[in-house]
Amino acid sequence: MNDGRRPILVETSGAVGVKAPLPMVGGLRHGEVCSDRVVALPGAYRDQMRTLAGLLDVALRAVVRRYFLDARIRAIYSLPSDLENILRLAAPTPYRVGWYRPDFILDRDGTARICEIGARYPLNGWMVSRAWSRGQADFWDDLCAPYEPGNTVALVHAQEPSGEIDCLSEHLGHAGVGFVAVRPGDVSVRAGALHAQGRRLDHLILQLDRNELPMLAPDVLAHLIARGAYFNDVRTVILVHDKRVLTVLSDAAIMHDAMPADLYARLRPHLIASVCARSPDDAERLLRQEGNWIAKPSSGGRGIGALVRSACGEADWADRVRRDWPHLMFQPYLEQLDFMDPDFADPIHMVGMLLCRDAVCYGNGMFRGSNDAVINLHQQRGKLYRCEAVP
Numbered sequence: 324m325n326d327g328r329r330p331i332l333v334e335t336s337g338a339v340g341v342k343a344p345l346p347m348v349g350g351l352r353h354g355e356v357c358s359d360r361v362v363a364l365p366g367a368y369r370d371q372m373r374t375l376a377g378l379l380d381v382a383l384r385a386v387v388r389r390y391f392l393d394a395r396i397r398a399i400y401s402l403p404s405d406l407e408n409i410l411r412l413a414a415p416t417p418y419r420v421g422w423y424r425p426d427f428i429l430d431r432d433g434t435a436r437i438c439e440i441g442a443r444y445p446l447n448g449w450m451v452s453r454a455w456s457r458g459q460a461d462f463w464d465d466l467c468a469p470y471e472p473g474n475t476v477a478l479v480h481a482q483e484p485s486g487e488i489d490c491l492s493e494h495l496g497h498a499g500v501g502f503v504a505v506r507p508g509d510v511s512v513r514a515g516a517l518h519a520q521g522r523r524l525d526h527l528i529l530q531l532d533r534n535e536l537p538m539l540a541p542d543v544l545a546h547l548i549a550r551g552a553y554f555n556d557v558r559t560v561i562l563v564h565d566k567r568v569l570t571v572l573s574d575a576a577i578m579h580d581a582m583p584a585d586l587y588a589r590l591r592p593h594l595i596a597s598v599c600a601r602s603p604d605d606a607e608r609l610l611r612q613e614g615n616w617i618a619k620p621s622s623g624g625r626g627i628g629a630l631v632r633s634a635c636g637e638a639d640w641a642d643r644v645r646r647d648w649p650h651l652m653f654q655p656y657l658e659q660l661d662f663m664d665p666d667f668a669d670p671i672h673m674v675g676m677l678l679c680r681d682a683v684c685y686g687n688g689m690f691r692g693s694n695d696a697v698i699n700l701h702q703q704r705g706k707l708y709r710c711e712a713v714p
Contacts, residue, residue: 328365328433329368329429330364330429330687331362331365331713332363332662333360333361357689357707358666358706358707358709360664361708362673362687363711364686364710364713365713366714371435372677372686373684375425376682376683377684379437381582381586382582382590383563384418384420385581386568387558387563388581390558391414393580395574395577398601399571399574399599399601406533406534406561409557410557410558410561412545412548412557413558416548416549416551418558420442420555420556420680421445421554421559422442422446422449423564423679424440424441424449424676425437425677425679426439426674429659429660429673430657431657431658432660433660434592434593435675436593436594437569437593438595438654439566439569440569442559442560442563442564443530443622444530445555446488446528448487448689449688450487450488451487451689451707452688454490455707455709456687456689456711457710458687458689459678462678462680463494467491467494467495467498470498470500470526472499473500473501474500474501475501475503475525476501476524476527476528477503477517477519477524478492478504478528479505479507479510479527479528479531479539480505481506481507481532488530503524505520507539508538510524510527510543512540512542517543526552527547527552527553528554529555529557529560533565536557536561544557564622566619566621566652567597567599567621569594569595569597569652570652572590572594573594573598575587595654595655596654599621599652599653600648605648606644606645606648610645615631615633616631616640616655617630617654617655617696618630618632618640618643618652618653619651620647620652621650630643631696633696656696659673660672660673662692666706667692667693667694671694673690673708674691674698686710689707689708689709690707690708690710691708692705693705693706
């Protein structure tokens with residue numbers, strides 16, 4: 324029996340439902356990827372997620388604040404010098420986590436357990452959720468508040484295409500705000516301001532992987548960080564999006580030095596014990612661990628490159644761990660809550676996302692569901708599920 328603290332998968336007719344045809348968003352067409360069924364979100368569950376977002380904000384800010392104060396944190400990340408130099412440049416400036424998406428699974432008891440955090444492409448997942456779903460409060464006014472008519476906003480991207488953020492550019496255009504998409508090398512500092520494509524840039528939105536940040540010229544990075552008229556913060560891109568942040572959050576000794584013990588005790592049930600290997604010997608010890616595990620690239624997302632031990636065989640698992648351990652984060656593969664969708668032959672599992680800005684949780688974005696070990700919509704392994712708030 325559902326106790327009101329976990330999502331419920333229902334037929335569209337069992338909820339309000341979306342009656343009008345839904346638009347294409349970021350290259351995704353609703354009818355091609357979205358289930359006709361809806362995830363209903365009870366009030367007690369929504370309250371729990373808002374509390375979780377506040378706890379997570381405290382924890383993430385603590386990790387960023389203590390990066391250069393705690394050698395244990397630096398050892399887990401093991402970052403190259405160019406990224407540490409960017410962190411040093413940003414260290415004196417005030418920090419906010421920004422716009423990010425904690426992803427979570429639902430364990431057998433229905434508890435939300437954070438499996439990774441998406442923060443490098445800050446608006447992915449937001450626009451499709453706003454267009455198709457009803458599981459979140461509207462964030463539009465907060466997102467657009469910094470931009471005034473006559474401003475120019477630049478999306479800075481390299482390999483990642485514009486995608487969902489096109490929805491924002493269209494809206495800003497109607498409001499008299501200019502919007503341009505530029506490459507990192509296009510941005511320069513002239514007369515004390517950032518410029519690209521012959522235009523002065525008032526605000527930047529970074530859609531960059533951490534390894535693409537050094538593509539910005541040093542004076543551009545310094546100017547951007549000093550002014551702060553951009554998101555997400557480079558510290559969020561480097562430290563929060565990195566899955567090794569979950570290894571730091573899982574380390575009770577580190578976190579007891581970083582945040583109040585009572586708050587950490589409330590956050591910890593929502594974490595998955597995550598580990599990283601720091602040497603070949605650590606990798607061998609991981610191979611001797613019993614049970615099912617999942618290995619994930621420390622940077623990246625969308626399930627790309629993730630490997631589940633039980634799904635690949637011991638030889639392939641051992642080869643991957645021994646070869647790639649410096650770039651991987653490991654988690655036990657938890658038993659999860661089953662959902663029944665007649666479109667699948669077997670029970671499915673769900674991955675949810677929270678739409679968060681700092682300590683504010685706007686609610687749930689779209690859920691993803693599949694009966695595969697790894698849910699990856701970009702490789703046609705699953706479906707999207709809309710959300711609706713219910714009492």
